[in-house]
Amino acid sequence: MPNNRSKIYSKFKAEVGHTPVCEITHIDVPNGNKLFAKEEHLNKPTGSHYDRVYVELLEDFEKNGAINPKDVELVETTSGNAGMAFAAVARDLGYKATVIIPEGVSKTRLDAIKDQGAEVIQTPKELFVKGAVDELRRLLTLESKRRKAAGEKPFFCPNHSRNI
Numbered sequence: 001m002p003n004n005r006s007k008i009y010s011k012f013k014a015e016v017g018h019t020p021v022c023e024i025t026h027i028d029v030p031n032g033n034k035l036f037a038k039e040e041h042l043n044k045p046t047g048s049h050y051d052r053v054y055v056e057l058l059e060d061f062e063k064n065g066a067i068n069p070k071d072v073e074l075v076e077t078t079s080g081n082a083g084m085a086f087a088a089v090a091r092d093l094g095y096k097a098t099v100i101i102p103e104g105v106s107k108t109r110l111d112a113i114k115d116q117g118a119e120v121i122q123t124p125k126e127l128f129v130k131g132a133v134d135e136l137r138r139l140l141t142l143e144s145k146r147r148k149a150a151g152e153k154p155f156f157c158p159n160h161s162r163n164i
Helices: 003-016 050-063 082-092 107-115 125-149
Strands: 021-024 035-038 073-077 097-102 119-123
Touching (some): 082 097, 082 107, 097 125, 119 125
8 A cells, every 4th residue: 555545544543543531420330340431422533433444444455455546436335324434534535435325314414424525325215224235236236337348437335334
């Protein structure tokens, strides 16, 4: 992996790796033990534990030569916070990103994903996650084949949830 990519990942890891921890004091804990909670909502860049997941996944794929921003467009499914983190990390690494999400999620969530620069594809609400996964499979097979034939970037899915 080129040195400039290593610098980008180092910056991510410096931000993501310092999630604040707070002590929970209003709950009695036996035997003098203490209870702490990680404040993932303060994580950077999006306030999700998925920030950490996508930094690690994409770095590993790049190190192994599976992806780079010049050759693929990233695509991922989500029904929640993962999509926003995915879109933000992908954008900061120079990837075009598409997020597949079921209809019916809040406008706030959709806007948060779009604000990170990702294209959003919504699938029928009644199919929920299965519909998103089916669309992902279509993009990775038929659409990627069409794109390659046309000289366009195929899709690549980091598959954070291992659902394909």
